[in-house]
Amino acid sequence: MSSAGVPSFEKEHFWMYLQALGFEPGPATIASGKIVSLTHFGPNMFDKLNRDAFHIVSYFLFQTLDQSLTKELFKFCWPPFDHKRDAEYRKHCCEWLKKISAECGGSFPQVVGSLFMSPGGPKFVHLMYHFAKYVAIKYVKTCSKIADSQVYFTDTFNVKQQNLHKCIARCHIARNRFFQILQRQDCVTRKYQENAQLSVKRLRELRAECVVLQNHLKKFGHCGP
Numbered sequence: 001m002s003s004a005g006v007p008s009f010e011k012e013h014f015w016m017y018l019q020a021l022g023f024e025p026g027p028a029t030i031a032s033g034k035i036v037s038l039t040h041f042g043p044n045m046f047d048k049l050n051r052d053a054f055h056i057v058s059y060f061l062f063q064t065l066d067q068s069l070t071k072e073l074f075k076f077c078w079p080p081f082d083h084k085r086d087a088e089y090r091k092h093c094c095e096w097l098k099k100i101s102a103e104c105g106g107s108f109p110q111v112v113g114s115l116f117m118s119p120g121g122p123k124f125v126h127l128m129y130h131f132a133k134y135v136a137i138k139y140v141k142t143c144s145k146i147a148d149s150q151v152y153f154t155d156t157f158n159v160k161q162q163n164l165h166k167c168i169a170r171c172h173i174a175r176n177r178f179f180q181i182l183q184r185q186d187c188v189t190r191k192y193q194e195n196a197q198l199s200v201k202r203l204r205e206l207r208a209e210c211v212v213l214q215n216h217l218k219k220f221g222h223c224g225p
Contacts, residue, residue, distance in 0.1 A: 009189045010129040013182065015043040017132035018057065020178055021064050021139060028056050033079045046125045054119035055080055057128070058093055061135045090116040097127070100134055108134070133186070140179045 025041040032055060039052045046053065059078060062070040073096070077088035094113045101108040109127045118124075 009186070009193075011043040011046075011125055013186055013189075014125070014129040014132050015045075016182060017129075017136045018060070020182065021060075021132075021136060023057070023060050025056075028060055032056050032059070033081060046120045046128060049118055049120040051086075051119055054116070054124075055086075055089065058131075061131055062093075062096065065135045065138060097131065100131070104130075104134065133183075136179050137183070 025039070026036055029036045029039050029052075032052075034052050034056065039056065040050060041053055041057075045057075059070070059074070062074070073092050074089060077085040077092065080086040080089040090113070094111060094116055097111045101111045108130050109123070111127065115124050115127060
């Protein structure tokens with residue numbers, strides 16, 4: 001666990017997912033009507049309360065997931081420049097994420113409205129990590145239908161491009177491969193974390209058993225001739 005109370009890989013992978021999806025902090029901040037120099041981004045952006053980053057990042061993820069629905073759903077509250085619009089924005093965020101949670105079942109964190117009242121801290125980081133991961137997986141599935149996913153990843157860089165459309169297609173393929181690598185890495189890291197926790201638990205149990213056995217040996221020693 002990190003000092004913020006969540007596995008460090010979740011914060012790192014959350015930021016990697018955003019970058020891989022094409023998130024650009026500067027343009028996104030300007031588009032939201034906020035001040036670039038006053039808005040903090042990066043893997044640790046939600047270690048503390050960060051409303052501006054929450055607005056910008058969540059809107060970007062919703063937009064990447066479904067641009068037309070995002071435009072329709074948030075048309076009266078984006079950008080959330082006052083308390084009324086902010087409350088409405090948080091409400092729609094919560095409702096949409098609850099639908100995602102219901103769709104994913106136990107693999108997605110529980111979504112409660114209080115998380116969006118103060119966007120920051122371990123539980124919020126955990127939620128945003130899973131949200132970004134969900135969007136990334138959906139993005140890969142969508143793009144895989146457009147681009148030929150069987151083209152070798154190295155071809156993207158080794159083949160001389162003659163056509164803008166081919167360049168764009170190969171860019172999608174490269175991004176898909178990158179997402180797949182991230183997903184595999186995430187799976188391995190999670191498995192490692194689970195095994196580490198089980199090992200620590202087993203070690204504690206063995207130590208407890210050892211203490212019991214030592215106590216028995218001491219009793220037998222006292223009962224001897």
